[in-house]
Amino acid sequence: MNQHPQIAVRAIIENRKGAVLVLKRANTSSGDGLWCLPGGKVDYGQTLAQAIEREVAEETQLSCRNPRCLFFHESVPTSTPATHYITFYFFCQVDQEPMLNFESSDFAWITPQQLQDFQFAFLNDVALRRYWTDAR
Template sequence: MIEVAAAIIQNAQGQLLIARRKKGKSQEGMWEFPGGKIEQGETIEACLQRELREEMNISIAPYEPFGVNDHFYGSTHIRLFAHMAKFICGEISLVDHDEYRWVERGQLQEYLFAPADIKFVEMLQKEV
């Protein structure tokens, strides 16, 4: 099993950051809440801060767990931990993604999300 963290990042206007996986990556062309693999001995919060710095050049402040989703991509089992986070600063530059958007919760259903993220999209839409 691979443990992965995803950040549900809000900006000052309450919009959420989503990103589209670029060509050549697993789940290419699908949208996701950004994050990455949790390294051994690393907390979810530390993983998210590191991954967002590496992949998007931004600083975030994770502040509370949002949910956990076990998903199988064929024989690969991932456990995805989602955390709510606040956008702190930085100019977004993309590494593993080819596009990003700040969207309202009600707009999430307009995007094709990676299967492991869909549970969190549905949970966020219930909160609207």
């Protein structure tokens, strides 16, 4: 078990209609078949803004310019094996449709009313509820 917190970033990407982009995970070591927000771990030497721009570009081919940090969430380990994550959530707006890499098998633009129709990894559903309730 890693004894140090891992830092991650996730993007809440809205289209012009106000729907948020979610990705269906595939070909990864965790969460395959579940939905999540674009994002991942921060590389050593990167700022949070650089990390979210890189992750969004890698996973969706979209440009996340001038990302705005909305909030963070801690996932503290409660069982073994587990990892302690501190995840920072950023807001981005885009005009294009994503082009997925190998880590995702599908994408969807969702509204608050559709949240319960998707099974999420990494507590991203909790983050989306917070975004739609508090953080806009």
